[in-house]
Amino acid sequence: MGQKKKALTAGQGSFRQAHAWLHTWCGLWFSWLLFAVFLTGTLAVFEEPITHWMTPEHHAQEQAAAADRSVEPAADGASLSQRLAWATAYMETQHPGAGMWELWPADAEGAGELRVYWFDADGQYAAADLDASTGEPVIRKPGQQARKTMGGHHFVDFHYELHAGRLGLWIIGAAAMVMLVALVSGVITHRRIFKDFFTFRVRKGQRSWLDAHNAVAVLTLPFQFMIAYTGIAISGLALMPAGVHAYFGTEAEDARTFFSALNESDKPLRSGQSMAVPALEPFVLRGQALMGQPVRAVVIDHPGDAAARIGVYGWNDAVSVSQRLSSTSGMAMFSAATGDVLQVRQPGNADGGTAMLAQSVMAGLHMVTFGGWALKWVYFVCGLAGSAMMATGAILFMVKRRGKHLGEFGGATARVYRMIEGLNVAAIAGLAVACVGFLWANRLIPAGLNHRDDWELVAFFAVWLLSLLHALIRQPSAAWCEQLGALAVLCLLLPVLNLVTTGEHLLAQIMHADWESAGVELFVVAVGICALGALRSLRQRSAMRVPRTPSKPSNHAVPLPTEQETAA
Amino acid sequence: MDAFFDKHPGWGTASRIAAAVLGGYALSSAWVVLWGAMQSTRVEAILAGVQTSFVVYVVAAIWAFSPVSLRRVWGVLIAAIVAMLGSAVLLAGWQG
Numbered sequence: 001m002g003q004k005k006k007a008l009t010a011g012q013g014s015f016r017q018a019h020a021w022l023h024t025w026c027g028l029w030f031s032w033l034l035f036a037v038f039l040t041g042t043l044a045v046f047e048e049p050i051t052h053w054m055t056p057e058h059h060a061q062e063q064a065a066a067a068d069r070s071v072e073p074a075a076d077g078a079s080l081s082q083r084l085a086w087a088t089a090y091m092e093t094q095h096p097g098a099g100m101w102e103l104w105p106a107d108a109e110g111a112g113e114l115r116v117y118w119f120d121a122d123g124q125y126a127a128a129d130l131d132a133s134t135g136e137p138v139i140r141k142p143g144q145q146a147r148k149t150m151g152g153h154h155f156v157d158f159h160y161e162l163h164a165g166r167l168g169l170w171i172i173g174a175a176a177m178v179m180l181v182a183l184v185s186g187v188i189t190h191r192r193i194f195k196d197f198f199t200f201r202v203r204k205g206q207r208s209w210l211d212a213h214n215a216v217a218v219l220t221l222p223f224q225f226m227i228a229y230t231g232i233a234i235s236g237l238a239l240m241p242a243g244v245h246a247y248f249g250t251e252a253e254d255a256r257t258f259f260s261a262l263n264e265s266d267k268p269l270r271s272g273q274s275m276a277v278p279a280l281e282p283f284v285l286r287g288q289a290l291m292g293q294p295v296r297a298v299v300i301d302h303p304g305d306a307a308a309r310i311g312v313y314g315w316n317d318a319v320s321v322s323q324r325l326s327s328t329s330g331m332a333m334f335s336a337a338t339g340d341v342l343q344v345r346q347p348g349n350a351d352g353g354t355a356m357l358a359q360s361v362m363a364g365l366h367m368v369t370f371g372g373w374a375l376k377w378v379y380f381v382c383g384l385a386g387s388a389m390m391a392t393g394a395i396l397f398m399v400k401r402r403g404k405h406l407g408e409f410g411g412a413t414a415r416v417y418r419m420i421e422g423l424n425v426a427a428i429a430g431l432a433v434a435c436v437g438f439l440w441a442n443r444l445i446p447a448g449l450n451h452r453d454d455w456e457l458v459a460f461f462a463v464w465l466l467s468l469l470h471a472l473i474r475q476p477s478a479a480w481c482e483q484l485g486a487l488a489v490l491c492l493l494l495p496v497l498n499l500v501t502t503g504e505h506l507l508a509q510i511m512h513a514d515w516e517s518a519g520v521e522l523f524v525v526a527v528g529i530c531a532l533g534a535l536r537s538l539r540q541r542s543a544m545r546v547p548r549t550p551s552k553p554s555n556h557a558v559p560l561p562t563e564q565e566t567a568a
Numbered sequence: 569m570d571a572f573f574d575k576h577p578g579w580g581t582a583s584r585i586a587a588a589v590l591g592g593y594a595l596s597s598a599w600v601v602l603w604g605a606m607q608s609t610r611v612e613a614i615l616a617g618v619q620t621s622f623v624v625y626v627v628a629a630i631w632a633f634s635p636v637s638l639r640r641v642w643g644v645l646i647a648a649i650v651a652m653l654g655s656a657v658l659l660a661g662w663q664g
Contacts, residue, residue, distance in 0.1 A: 010581040011635050022633040180626045181588075185633070229622065236618040242597030243604040243614035246656075262611040353609065355616040362619070 019185040026182045027393050028420070032427035033175050035390035039431060041159035041227075042383030044152065045368060045376050049516035051151030054442045056502045058146050063512060077132030080105055081281040083114050084298070086135030088277055090116060090128070091303070094137075097121050101300040103280075106132075108294045108315035147447040149456055154438065160231070163457065166238075173239045176232040183217075183224055190214060206399045213392040216385040223382040224389070230366035233359070262352065273306040275337060280310070283334050287312025290344045291330025300336070308336035316347060318372075324348045326360040327369040391428045398424060421476040422468070429483035430467025432531075436490045436524060437463035443501040477542060484535040491528025495521050583638050591645040592628035596621035598652035605659035 011018050043050065052058070077083065087103040098118035106112055114130045129138040150157070161168035201207045217224070232239065241255075248254040260267065277300060284295050293314025301309045314330035321327065324347070331345040343351075350357035364370055368379045398421055409416040441459035445452055471479040498521065499505045509518040572579070603617025604610055632641050 009577045010584040011633055011638070011641075013635060015634055018633060018635045019630075022630075177622070177625060177629070180622070181629045184626060184630050188630075232622050233619050236622070237615070240597060240600055240618045240621050243600035243617055246601045247604050247610055247614065247660075258611060258614075262615065353612045355612045355619065358619060359615060 016188060016191065019188040023182055023185040023189050024397065026178050026185065028397050030175050030178045030182070031390045031394040031397075032423055033171070034179055035387055035394070035427055036431050037159050037172060037175060038383060038387040038390060039435070040155040041231075042380055042387060043435065044155040044159055045380045045383065046519070047152035047156055049152070049520055050155070051149075051153065052516040053520040054149045054151045054439070055146040056498075056504060057447075059504070059514065059517070063514075077106070077111055077114065078135070080110055080284065080295070082135070083132065084280040084284065086130055087114060087116050088280060090130060090135070090137065091118065092277070094128075095120065095126075096304070098303065099123070099301075101277075101298075101303050103298045103300075105284075105295060105298065108296070108317065110294070147442075148452045149442055150453050154457065154460070155435075160235070169235055169238060173232055173235060176228050179228045180225070180232075183221070183228070186217065187221070190218075206396070209392055209396040209399050213389060213396055216392065217389045220382045220385040220389075223379075224386050226365060227383070227386070230362040233362050234366055262356070264351075267301060268307040268309055270302050270305050271307040274304055275306040275308065277303050277308065278336055283310050283339075284312055286341075287332035287334070288314070290332040290341065291346060293317075293330045293347060296329060306337050309342065310334045310336050314347065320347055322370055322372040322375075325364050325370055326350060326357060327364045328360055394420075394424050394427070418476075419472070422471040422479065425471035425476060425479045425483055426464070426468035429480060429487060430464055430471060432527070433467055433483055433487050433490060434460050434464035436487065436494065436527070439494060439520075439524070440490060440497060443497050477538070481535060481538055484531045484538070488528045488531035488535060491524045491531060494524045494528075580638060584632055584641070587638070587641045587645060588629040588632035591632065591642065591649075592625045594649050595628050595645055595652075596625040598649045598656070599624045602652045602656045602659075605656040 008017055008021060010021060012021070052062075078086075083105040084103065087105060091098065091101050091103075095118050098120060100119040102117040104113075104115040104117070106114065112132070114132045114135075115127065116130065117125060117127045120126050130136065131138050154163075157163055160172050162171060164171070201211050237244065244255055244258045248258045280298055284298060288295055291312070291314050293316070295312055296315040297313045299311040299313065301311075311331060311333045316324075316327065316329045326348050328345070328348060328350060330347040331343070331351075332341065333343040334340065335342055345351060350360050368376055371378075398417065401417060405413060407413050438456060438460040441456045445455050445459070449455060467483055470483065474482065495506050504517065506518060506521055509515075509521070599621050600614060600617035603620075604614040607613035628645065632645075
């Protein structure tokens with residue numbers, strides 16, 4: 001069988017054999033990257049709690065704000081009409097040349113912050129905060145400022161573009177395609193998919209890894225297809241630009257033409273005649289009545305021009321957010337000059353046709369903008385299962401080959417196996433260490449340091465790189481143990497670090513009902529306990545290990561060094 | 569051609585990977601161009617083509633790695649690309 005297997009390569013043997021080959025090699029070469037995308041994407045589900053934990057300076061402010069609100073609801077700040085007047089006055093006097101205004105007058109209850117955004121003369125998006133009770137621009141004092149951090153957004157950014165912009169997006173896009181291909185070929189390979197799912201042979205070495213790989217994959221297969229497909233489709237227009245190039249042209253300007261045709265096909269052109277922005281309150285009140293939502297933002301295209309257009313956008317309430325797949329809010333568009341209604345969009349509908357609605361639904365599905373916390377947890381668990389699918393697949397590849405040289409790489413096979421073992425350790429255990437190391441860096445890097453947010457990223461990548469070097473230098477079994485040990489220590493001591501550096505601790509977080517912070521720390525501690533468990537079972541296996549019997553090389557469910565490795 | 573790849577399996581694998589990755593990408597790009605020609609609301613049609621193109625890509629890649637001769641893989645891929653682009657040109661020209 002081994003002989004026959006060795007001879008098979010791409011597109012050979014039966015249909016199932018050919019796809020077993022495809023699944024093995026697609027899976028292996030992309031498993032490390034896909035594991036990283038999946039683990040960080042899973043953490044990205046809880047972007048906000050992580051950001052909250054990473055900006056401890058905000059905790060006291062948020063608690064005070066919450067206390068205020070419970071005592072005197074909607075007492076803060078001026079009326080809606082006053083807020084709109086302040087925002088208009090600020091924009092007219094401070095930024096007269098802006099091509100677009102976007103005023104966020106208040107929260108859904110008519111209270112909260114007053115914020116303005118605009119496109120400045122260079123077409124850049126800019127923002128300012130106005131005091132909600134005086135209308136004066138808010139200048140933040142350095143002392144009040146929270147530490148500069150990417151927070152949970154680090155995981156979001158990393159999981160779809162690796163902090164590498166367009167290049168990263170293409171790498172992730174390719175990885176997502178490979179994942180779809182590996183999922184299909186995996187289904188073809190495992191013909192007895194449901195029987196496999198109900199089979200779990202514990203502590204049987206290679207078979208246990210195979211069963212675990214099959215179980216997590218089959219159980220969450222629909223989720224894995226959905227998340228990979230929606231992920232690639234969200235960036236589809238960037239990854240598959242042929243259509244835009246064929247009909248609109250290949251320049252950056254042509255892409256903009258396409259996007260404005262897609263998103264704002266009826267945007268008027270500047271007339272050249274000047275006309276002051278009219279009082280906004282009547283437009284806002286009519287808009288609220290038309291779409292049935294309180295105002296979230298007022299967008300004015302071409303302010304100061306006679307062709308100006310006023311769009312009133314609504315706040316989605318919590319119920320509709322959790323029930324609607326498409327997360328678009330209501331919108332009413334008016335002509336500033338005549339006051340005519342140009343367009344009304346009901347909440348949840350898309351501006352364009354079916355494809356635009358599908359795009360919005362796919363984004364909602366991928367980013368879990370609906371369903372509330374319960375669904376976020378479902379995504380989190382399914383995401384962890386997906387990560388486990390990649391990890392078990394990568395480990396299975398090596399477990400299968402320990403003590404049984406398949407000679408795929410000719411004379412270099414032993415060296416390549418050794419490299420794969422090292423990459424497994426660094427990609428799985430090392431990435432986990434780097435993620436918790438990112439949280440450590442957040443507390444250890446001085447709050448006032450220049451480019452502090454970049455230093456946190458440097459720490460993340462440095463820890464990861466160190467883990468790779470460590471995994472390539474040390475024997476695989478030792479590397480697994482040491483990196484799992486490091487993970488356990490960093491995870492279990494994170495609450496202690498937080499106590500020492502900020503004075504906050506788990507009990508206090510729970511007493512203040514600060515579930516975001518408490519959730520982050522409890523989860524990290526749980527990971528630490530799991531890492532300890534894995535470490536213990538690894539050590540037990542090594543202790544129990546009898547001198548190697550090459551005829552049954554696959555009876556170790558855990559990574560252990562083999563003759564080849566020690567020889568290599 | 570196939571006799572050459574039987575002797576040099578490495579080149580056969582490389583050719584298959586190229587067919588799946590590059591051929592599949594070209595095919596799904598042609599698919600998007602064809603969609604763009606099919607409807608009068610062109611931007612929506614292009615977006616719908618992009619959304620569905622990844623199914624085309626996956627199917628093409630899976631098929632390219634199936635036990636089918638390389639000659640056939642490349643032949644069908646190129647024929648399908650030419651057919652899609654040809655139809656797109658005809659449709660777009662016909663609509664003006």
